[in-house]
Amino acid sequence: MAQAQDSLNAFATLAQAIESESRVRFARWDSGTFGAFVTGPLNAWLDKDPAASAALIESCLRLLAEGVGLGYLSRPLKPEEAPRSFLDLLFSRLIPGNMARIPVAKRAEILARLWNVGENLRTAEGFLEPVFCRSFAGVETLDLLDEQLDHAARQVLEPPAKKLGLTKKSLWIDLSKSDFRFLPGAVHFVSPVVLCVHDRTGKEDEARPAVTCGVWLSAVPVLLGPTRCRQKPESDDPLATRHFSSLPAKDPRFSEMYACAANDYFAAASLVTSQFVVGLAPD
Amino acid sequence: MSTSETLKRLLEGRASATPELKVRLSARDGESLPDKIRQAYLWIVNNAIFCPTYDITFGKARQIKNTAGDVVELTDSMSYSSFVLLPLLTLFTCRRALLIGGPGRGKTSSAILMALVGGMPLDTVRRSIQRGHPQLTISDLLGIPLPSDMMKAEALSEIRVSWRDWIDERVKIIDEYNRIPTKTQSALLSLMAEGYAEMFEQYVYAGRSSWFLTANDDAGGGTFQVIEALKDRIDIVIRAVPFNTGFLKQLLKRIEADRSPEEFLPREIVFTPKELDEIHRDILHVTVPEAVLNRLSFFLGSLDFCRLASPVFELKNKDTLRLSGHTVSGICDERCPLDKNVHICTQTENGVSVRVYQTILHYAKALAYVRGHSSVDMDDVGQIVPWVLHEKLIPNSRSAFFTAKGRDVLLNDRVAWLREMFNVSVTRYSAHESTRKKVHEFRDEVENGLDGLDLKTAEARASKAVVLLEQLMTKSELSGHVYEDIILLKSVYSRYQNYVQWLKHKTP
Numbered sequence: 001m002a003q004a005q006d007s008l009n010a011f012a013t014l015a016q017a018i019e020s021e022s023r024v025r026f027a028r029w030d031s032g033t034f035g036a037f038v039t040g041p042l043n044a045w046l047d048k049d050p051a052a053s054a055a056l057i058e059s060c061l062r063l064l065a066e067g068v069g070l071g072y073l074s075r076p077l078k079p080e081e082a083p084r085s086f087l088d089l090l091f092s093r094l095i096p097g098n099m100a101r102i103p104v105a106k107r108a109e110i111l112a113r114l115w116n117v118g119e120n121l122r123t124a125e126g127f128l129e130p131v132f133c134r135s136f137a138g139v140e141t142l143d144l145l146d147e148q149l150d151h152a153a154r155q156v157l158e159p160p161a162k163k164l165g166l167t168k169k170s171l172w173i174d175l176s177k178s179d180f181r182f183l184p185g186a187v188h189f190v191s192p193v194v195l196c197v198h199d200r201t202g203k204e205d206e207a208r209p210a211v212t213c214g215v216w217l218s219a220v221p222v223l224l225g226p227t228r229c230r231q232k233p234e235s236d237d238p239l240a241t242r243h244f245s246s247l248p249a250k251d252p253r254f255s256e257m258y259a260c261a262a263n264d265y266f267a268a269a270s271l272v273t274s275q276f277v278v279g280l281a282p283d
Numbered sequence: 284m285s286t287s288e289t290l291k292r293l294l295e296g297r298a299s300a301t302p303e304l305k306v307r308l309s310a311r312d313g314e315s316l317p318d319k320i321r322q323a324y325l326w327i328v329n330n331a332i333f334c335p336t337y338d339i340t341f342g343k344a345r346q347i348k349n350t351a352g353d354v355v356e357l358t359d360s361m362s363y364s365s366f367v368l369l370p371l372l373t374l375f376t377c378r379r380a381l382l383i384g385g386p387g388r389g390k391t392s393s394a395i396l397m398a399l400v401g402g403m404p405l406d407t408v409r410r411s412i413q414r415g416h417p418q419l420t421i422s423d424l425l426g427i428p429l430p431s432d433m434m435k436a437e438a439l440s441e442i443r444v445s446w447r448d449w450i451d452e453r454v455k456i457i458d459e460y461n462r463i464p465t466k467t468q469s470a471l472l473s474l475m476a477e478g479y480a481e482m483f484e485q486y487v488y489a490g491r492s493s494w495f496l497t498a499n500d501d502a503g504g505g506t507f508q509v510i511e512a513l514k515d516r517i518d519i520v521i522r523a524v525p526f527n528t529g530f531l532k533q534l535l536k537r538i539e540a541d542r543s544p545e546e547f548l549p550r551e552i553v554f555t556p557k558e559l560d561e562i563h564r565d566i567l568h569v570t571v572p573e574a575v576l577n578r579l580s581f582f583l584g585s586l587d588f589c590r591l592a593s594p595v596f597e598l599k600n601k602d603t604l605r606l607s608g609h610t611v612s613g614i615c616d617e618r619c620p621l622d623k624n625v626h627i628c629t630q631t632e633n634g635v636s637v638r639v640y641q642t643i644l645h646y647a648k649a650l651a652y653v654r655g656h657s658s659v660d661m662d663d664v665g666q667i668v669p670w671v672l673h674e675k676l677i678p679n680s681r682s683a684f685f686t687a688k689g690r691d692v693l694l695n696d697r698v699a700w701l702r703e704m705f706n707v708s709v710t711r712y713s714a715h716e717s718t719r720k721k722v723h724e725f726r727d728e729v730e731n732g733l734d735g736l737d738l739k740t741a742e743a744r745a746s747k748a749v750v751l752l753e754q755l756m757t758k759s760e761l762s763g764h765v766y767e768d769i770i771l772l773k774s775v776y777s778r779y780q781n782y783v784q785w786l787k788h789k790t791p
Contacts, residue, residue, distance in 0.1 A: 027326035027552050059306035063298070066308060108300035115306070116296025124293065149290055157286045 011046060011057060018061050026069030033075055034068045040076045041096040049100035056107050063115050064091055072122065083133040087118035098142045110142055117149065126228035127194045127214035131156045134222070156216060159192035162282040163264050168243070170251060171221050171279035178213045178223045184270035184277050186233035187261045193217050195268045196227045197277055200258070217266050217279050233261070243267035243280055254278060316562050317655050320371060323400050323552035324653075327367050331396055331544035332389050333530035337362040338698075339666045341654075352689075361654070369521045369670055370397045370495065372649040374454065375562045378642065379475060379494035379516060381460075381674070384523025386499060391458050392545070393523075394495035398454035399548050401493070402555060408456070408545075411449035415462035417506045421470040424463075425450070425480050425487070444485040450474065453492050453559065460496040460513075462506045472513045491563070518642045520673035522698070562652075569648040570658040577719060579643065579664055582708040585627050585763030586676070587634025590619050599766060601634050612681040621762055623683035625711070627704050628763045630684050632677040643671050661709065669701035676701065715764055721751060722768045725775045733778070738786045745779035748772050 015038045023029050042060065046052060067073040067087050077083055077092035094114065102110055121129040135152035142148070175182045175197060185200030199211035214224030240262035247254045253276075260269035267280040284292075297309045328334060342360025366389070373380040374397045382390035391412070398408040413424060426446035436442045449455060457463075463471065474480045479488045496517065498509075537543070554562070591614050592603040601611060611632045615623075623629045647663040654663070678685070678694055685691050693700035712719075725748055733741065752772040759765045 025549055025551065027322040027549050053304060055303055055305045063306060063308065105304070108304040108306050112296075112298035112300045112306045113294055115298040115308075117293045119296055119298075120293045124289075128289075128293075149293070150286070153286050153290050153293075157289060 007046065007050065008043075010054070011043075014058060015061055018058075018065050022065040022069050026065075028071050029069055033073055034065060036076050037064055037068070037073065037091050041092050045096035045099055048096075051104060052099070053104065056111070059108060059111060060095065063111070067091065072119070083137055085118070086121045086129055086132050086136070087115075089133055089136060090114050090118050094136065094139070094142065098139065102142055110145055113145065114142075125190060126212070126226050127156065127190060127196070127216070127224045128153075130214070130222075130224040131216065155218075156194050157191050160265050160282075164243070164262070164266060164280065164282050167283040168267075168280040169283045170247065170254075171217065171281055172253070173215055173221045173223070173277045173279060174275060175213055175215075175223065175277055176275040178225060179211075182211070182213060183275060184213075184258070186259045187268050187270055187277065188231065188233040189261055189263045189266070189268075190214070190227060190229065192263060192265050194224070194227075195261070195266070195277070195279065196229045196231075196233075197268075197270065198229070198233060200270075215268075215277060215279070217268070217281060221279060233259070237261060240267055240269075244269050244278070247278070247280075315655075316558060316565065317653055319552065319554070319558075320375070320562070320653050323554075324363070324367055324371055326549065326552050327371075327396055327400075327544075328364060331548075332367055332393060333527065333533055334364045334366050334389075334524055335527050335529065336364055336366065336524045338365050339363040339368055339650075341662050341666075364524075365670060366393065366521060366524050368650075368653070369519060369646075370394070371400070372646055372653070373397070373495065373519060373521075374401055374493045375559065375652075376566060376645050376649045377491050377493050377563060378518040378645065379496070380519045380521050381517045382495060382497045382521045382523060383499070385525075388523030388525065390497040390523050391456070392543075393521075394454075394456045394458075394497065395545055396548070397493065397495060398452075398456060399545055400552060400554060401454045401559060402553055403452060403454060405545055407452070408454075411452050412456045412458050413449060415457065415459040417462060417464060419463050419467050421467050421482075424467055424470055425474070425482060428483050439484045442483045442485070444482050444487070446480075446487040450480070450487050450489060453490075453556070455489070455492050455494045457494070457496045459498060461498045461509050465507055465510060468507070468510050468513050472510065472516065475513070476516045514674060515636070515638070517674065518638075519646060519670050521670065522673075566645070566649045566652045569651050569656070571644060571648065572658055572660075575647075575659050575661055575664060577716070577723075578661060578709050578712050579640075580767075581712045581715065581719070581764055582627075582668075582705055583635055583640060583643075584767040585708060586631050588628045588763035588766045589615070590621060590628075590761060590766075591615070597770065601632065605633070611679045615679060615682060621760070624687065626762050627708055629682040630679055630700075630704055632679050633675075635672065635675055639671060639675055643667055646671060665702070665705055665709070668705045669698040672701050673697050718755070718759070718768060719764070722771055725751070726771060729775050729778050733782045736782065738783060741779050741783050741786065745776050745783065748776040748779065752776065 015034075019031060019034055022034070023031070038061070042064070046057070064073070072085065072087045073091060074084060074088065077088055083089035083092075095111070099107060099111075117132070121132060132149075132152045135155070136148065139148060175184050181199075182197075183200045184197045186198040188196055190196045193216060195215040195217060197213050197215060199213075212227045212229045214227040216222040216224055237260065240260040241257070243262055244254070244257060244260060244267065254271070255274065256272040258270040258272045260267065262268070262280075265282070269278050271278065298306050299309075301307050340356065340358040340360075340362040342358040342362075344356040344358045347355045347357065370380060370382070370393050372378075382393060384390055395405075395408050395412075398411075399405060403411075413419075424447070426444050428442045428444050432442045457471065460468075460471070470480060474489050475494060478490075479486050587600045587602070589601050589604060589611060590599055592599050592601065604611060604614070611629070615629050619629075621629070643664065644659075646667045647659045650663045650667060651657075651659045656663075676697075678697075678700060680694055685694055693703060725744075728744065752769060755765055755769050755772070761769075
């Protein structure tokens with residue numbers, strides 16, 4: 001008991017020292033956020049993991065300080081809250097929930113790799129981070145990290161099994177759930193299964209990239225939020241248009257089309273007077 | 284990119300595990316420089332200079348008024364404090380700023396912070412500040428000849444001068460410049476204006492640097508009158524603001540910590556010489572659209588005009604008056620038919636120099652750059668104009684414009700007055716835009732060159748210029764901008780005429 005108390009005291013002292021150092025190092029230092037992570041999820045981790053070495057604890061605190069100082073982290077996630085970013089997920093749940101179960105010799109390596117993934121996802125294509133967050137949100141072990149990362153990436157970067165044929169099913173995707181102001185405009189595919197929808201009304205220039213929303217065309221479409229897309233989508237593809245030629249007769253909801261796009265696996269169209277995007281998937 | 288390549292890219296990063304089972308984090312690649320500038324700005328505002336006065340604003344404004352007519356504006360976009368932002372812009376544009384305000388308002392502290400942000404060590408900054416006082420001599424300021432050389436030399440060129448170290452620094456601070464004796468001001472002028480100083484035929488060059496001068500009040504009141512030429516070299520005026528007592532607790536903490544903000548400036552917001560050069564270069568690459576240039580020239584071009592200055596058309600400007608010892612206030616009355624409420628020429632005693640145009644454009648580019656834009660917009664120009672013109676334009680306090688209700692208060696505050704004048708001018712531009720466009724077409728045509736132009740075409744173009752000129756003279760009111768157009772058209776006509784004469788003379 002005394003030993004556990006000593007450990008906690010040492011942890012608190014170390015956290016305080018790193019906080020003082022970070023206050024001077026970072027222009028955007030937020031003591032509140034750092035404190036919330038230290039007293040919340042990280043404290044919870046240490047309660048369950050008496051074997052955590054001083055070196056690992058220090059590494060974790062320094063990575064946390066880097067994340068807070070650079071503005072990567074906002075606050076610890078609440079229990080049922082969807083992750084805002086991979087790094088929020090890492091410090092709120094992945095470390096507290098899984099670090100104790102990782103062999104001591106592998107912990108530093110896994111922590112380093114997860115940090116790199118989190119930091120790089122911030123600047124990768126915008127649709128990747130929400131997918132990785134969803135994939136890792138419920139993990140109970142990080143022993144198979146390579147396989148888990150591979151699975152997360154393949155879900156959205158690899159083509160699906162079936163190609164779009166003559167029989168299709170329509171998916172009605174409500175983009176107002178992402179942002180009530182979003183008015184779908186140009187559409188294009190950023191991966192075989194991810195559609196990027198540009199807002200019709202936003203003005204874009206070098207200072208203001210387009211307002212976009214990614215849609216993962218899985219069995220149940222998933223809204224992925226802004227894609228950070230800087231492309232200017234091509235005007236309508238005539239080949240894509242033909243996928244939708246019979247839809248108005250079958251589905252009265254399908255009114256005048258605004259833009260459309262298609263690849264070998266899916267087709268998608270935005271409508272002139274709707275916040276929905278219509279996807280066509282293989283039946 | 285394939286899945287495996289994407290994964291590889293995600294896994295390669297700054298963190299790596301060491302043999303001691305620690306995670307080592309390498310330094311981050313540079314973020315964008317405008318972002319670093321914004322970080323520096325935020326740190327200064329949050330930790331160093333407690334300045335809640337956000338007077339450089341962008342975006343749509345919501346006005347909250349009281350019954351007495353006072354207005355508070357809240358904007359929906361980023362806003363800045365001029366007292367913090369303008370020194371940063373001066374640092375990155377390598378220009379010269381004058382910080383004015385009452386004692387103890389943070390003028391010298393602000394300049395010191397800029398030197399620290401510019402990469403100078405704190406002790407070097409403190410040593411290199413030049414403090415104005417009535418006994419400051421040229422030698423104190425610049426350096427002295429080596430005594431041993433003076434004894435031995437048989438010619439001036441043999442005397443070496445030991446120049447003061449501060450002259451080489453990237454950031455130069457002159458504290459209380461209005462307490463420097465006039466003779467020494469002249470030496471300072473040479474360094475500031477020409478970039479070099481001379482003594483015993485030895486030269487020292489200031490190099491690319493930013494200058495921060497402080498003075499205690501607007502009128503330059505101090506021990507010595509500041510020479511006009513030195514005042515004219517100052518690019519921008521930055522006004523210190525009174526302390527807001529809402530921050531008294533932070534001041535108390537500062538006293539209790541016994542440390543000043545200069546002592547704990549984070550290294551993340553210190554710029555290397557390479558970064559400063561890169562920023563300077565990038566700022567120059569920010570474009571200025573034609574529409575912005577036209578509106579700026581419409582505004583500034585109206586200021587020099589004085590209809591009653593001379594019967595000679597080309598001399599209808601305020602310089603003519605000044606050279607004859609007269610003032611605008613002495614002659615701008617009902618004899619001039621121009622509406623004093625509409626035409627801004629009545630409001631000033633003087634116009635502006637070419638330097639002012641360059642300064643406004645340079646600072647506007649810097650502001651656009653800090654905001655993350657690749658081109659300047661009218662908001663950038665509008666926010667910069669009052670600070671650049673603050674000490675450059677003298678108001679004509681006897682103008683009928685200022686006697687109208689509510690306008691006399693503008694004489695109390697140069698920034699408010701200049702902002703109002705600029706906004707009025709910009710709104711009037713659209714009425715004149717089509718005419719200005721026609722005039723510029725003539726200008727552009729002649730600037731394309733006259734090589735190979737035949738006599739008939741040259742004469743035809745000259746005639747067309749005359750037609751537009753006649754139209755402006757007879758159908759438009761002769762105001763500042765119309766005057767500028769007529770002068771420009773006349774120059775176009777003259778160039779064609781000169782060419783025609785040359786062709787006629789050349790052809791046997």
